[in-house]
Amino acid sequence: MANSPKFVIDGLRASIEDKEILKGLSLKINGGEVHAIMGPNGTGKSTLASALMGHPKYEVTDGSVTLDGEDVLEMAVDERARAGLFLAMQYPSEIAGVTNSDFLRSAINARRGEGNEISLIKFIRQMEGKMKDLEMNTEFAHRYLNEGFSGGEKKRNEILQMMMLEPRLVILDEIDSGLDIDALRIVADGVNAIRSEERGFLIITHYQRLLNYIKPDYVHVMMQGRIVKSGGPELAERLEAEGYDWIKEELGIVDETVGQGA
């Protein structure tokens, strides 16, 4: 399909301050697919998200990342966003002095490119429509980005950005953390509403419950900075029931974190 993305991570290694955290991670995501990544704390999940977006703290030392054959690692952060990568962060930043709506409009226009900016009327109509879907008070449009937002409000706001930016690869890092039961469903509905062949999803979560609402095609387990096991939704169910020890036993892993040094 012409507009269906093909995202390929191959043998990715990344370090922070000379400590290697990603240790040869490979994953392919096609348009229309939802991949969930689960894994114990400190196994490199957020590092993967940051490295894919081009966070300057993480140095990629080996491997490749491509979107439709284009080298993502060569792109600056803004170019990655323009290419359609979107990350909802585990801990969204607060930016004082920039209103939520100004931020959103700039992001949309950056993504659309010069000469193709969204009209103000259309932007407002779209934003207000999506905010309504997400049961957000429109007051949030005029507040500074994430400033003083509650944990759940920040997560909803990330999903608002996702819905407006029409990304091609969506990375959600613990989008369910801090959400109340109703908000979890609202956020999941938002994700499901934009599921299509035109985009792929990488969803990092600790809990199978989110995956009841957003049905994944594939579930991967991350340990020691790489994917150690993959399966379907039944894998998440088994993890919920039994935890991670059986995988560690199966694979002979003693310490599942990225550990010290290599």
Ligand SMILES: Nc1ncnc2c1ncn2[C@@H]1O[C@H](COP(=O)(O)OP(=O)(O)OP(=O)(O)O)[C@@H](O)[C@H]1O
């Ligand atoms: N900026 C940093 N400085 C120092 N260490 C870091 C940094 N970023 C990540 N690390 C380390 O890398 C390891 C992996 O962290 P990461 O945040 O990727 O884990 P995670 O799998 O997302 O964990 P969690 O489930 O708790 O969110 C941790 O030991 C962490 O302390």
Ligand SMILES: [Mg+2]
């Ligand atoms: Mg994390």
